[in-house]
Amino acid sequence: MDIRRLRAFVKIVDIGSITRASSVLHIAQPALSQQIAALETHFGKPLLLRSKRGVVPTEAGKVFYKHCQLILKQLDQAEQEITSSSTDISGFVSVGLAPLSLGPLLAAQLMKTMRAERPGIVLHINENVGGVISELIMTGKMDIALIYDPGGIPGVSFDPVRTEELFFVTTHADKDGGTDISFENAVSDALILPSPIHTVRQVIDTTLARTGHAANVIAQTESISVLTNAVGEGLGSTILPHSAAKALQRRLPEARRFRIRRPNMKVHMAICVSDQLPLSEPAAIVLHYLTELARSASEGNEDVR
Numbered sequence: 001m002d003i004r005r006l007r008a009f010v011k012i013v014d015i016g017s018i019t020r021a022s023s024v025l026h027i028a029q030p031a032l033s034q035q036i037a038a039l040e041t042h043f044g045k046p047l048l049l050r051s052k053r054g055v056v057p058t059e060a061g062k063v064f065y066k067h068c069q070l071i072l073k074q075l076d077q078a079e080q081e082i083t084s085s086s087t088d089i090s091g092f093v094s095v096g097l098a099p100l101s102l103g104p105l106l107a108a109q110l111m112k113t114m115r116a117e118r119p120g121i122v123l124h125i126n127e128n129v130g131g132v133i134s135e136l137i138m139t140g141k142m143d144i145a146l147i148y149d150p151g152g153i154p155g156v157s158f159d160p161v162r163t164e165e166l167f168f169v170t171t172h173a174d175k176d177g178g179t180d181i182s183f184e185n186a187v188s189d190a191l192i193l194p195s196p197i198h199t200v201r202q203v204i205d206t207t208l209a210r211t212g213h214a215a216n217v218i219a220q221t222e223s224i225s226v227l228t229n230a231v232g233e234g235l236g237s238t239i240l241p242h243s244a245a246k247a248l249q250r251r252l253p254e255a256r257r258f259r260i261r262r263p264n265m266k267v268h269m270a271i272c273v274s275d276q277l278p279l280s281e282p283a284a285i286v287l288h289y290l291t292e293l294a295r296s297a298s299e300g301n302e303d304v305r
C-alpha cells in the first residue's frame with residue numbers, strides 16, 4: 001500500500017476537508033479524491049462520509065485512522081533512528097504538561113538537562129488540560145506527558161510520580177496569622193479556579209459535594225499568568241497544588257499560602273505514555289530524565305508562609 005495514501009487520509013481526517021487537505025498537501029483535489037477512492041476500493045468499504053460541511057470518518061474509517069497513526073509514527077521513528085548516528089542520538093520529542101501543576105516548573109530543568117546530556121534531542125513542550133493531552137498521547141501526536149492521574153484510560157498508561165496537597169492562596173488578610181485554613185473558610189472566599197475539566201477543580205468539587213459546602217467561584221482559568229494577575233489585583237483567592245502555589249508566589253511575593261484542613265485535599269501526578277505505540281529512542285531518554293526530575297522534586301509542604 002502506498003504510504004502517501006495513508007498520510008493523505010490522516011491529513012483529511014485531521015482537517016475535516018478534502019479541499020483544505022489538498023491545499024496543505026499540495027496535491028490537486030481530484031488526485032487526492034482518487035487516492036481515497038483507491039483506499040476504499042482496497043478495503044471494500046467507505047472510509048469517509050462527505051457533506052457540504054466537510055468530511056468525517058466512518059466507523060471503518062476510524063479504525064483505519066488509528067492504524068495509520070501507528071504505522072506512520074513507527075515509520076517516522078525508523079527514519080529518525082536510521083539517519084541518526086549510533087553515538088549521537090537525535091530527534092524531536094513532544095512533551096505535554098498539565099497547567100497549574102508541577103510540570104511547568106520542571107520544564108526549564110528538563111530543557112537544561114537535555115541540553116547538557118543529549119544536545120541532539122529537540123523538545124517541544126506543550127501545556128494543556130490533561131484530558132486533551134491524554135488524547136494526543138493515544139493518537140501518537142505527543143510522546144510523553146506529566147499530567148494529573150485521571151485513573152484508568154484505555155490506550156495510555158500512567159506511572160505515578162508525585163502526590164501534592166492543595167493550598168489556599170490569597171493576598172487578603174493574613175487569616176489570623178496562622179498557616180492553616182479550614183476547607184469551609186477557604187471556599188467561602190471569592191475564588192478563581194480552573195474549569196471543571198481540570199483535575200484540581202474536580203477534586204475541589206468532589207469535596208464540596210461530600211461536605212455539603214458551596215464555593216464562591218467568580219472566574220475560571222488554567223493560565224498561571226492570568227491567575228497571578230487576578231489574585232494580585234485582589235479580585236479573589238485560589239486553591240492550587242503546592243508546587244503551583246509556590247510558582248504563583250514567586251510571581252507574586254505578597255501572596256500567602258495556607259494548608260487546607262478539615263478536610264485536606266490531594267492530587268496525584270503521573271507520567272503518561274501510550275500503551276500501544278512504542279517510544280522512539282530519543283523519547284525513551286526524555287522519559288527517563290522527566291521521571292527522575294518529577295520524583296526527585298521535593299514536596300516541601302512543611303514550608304508554608
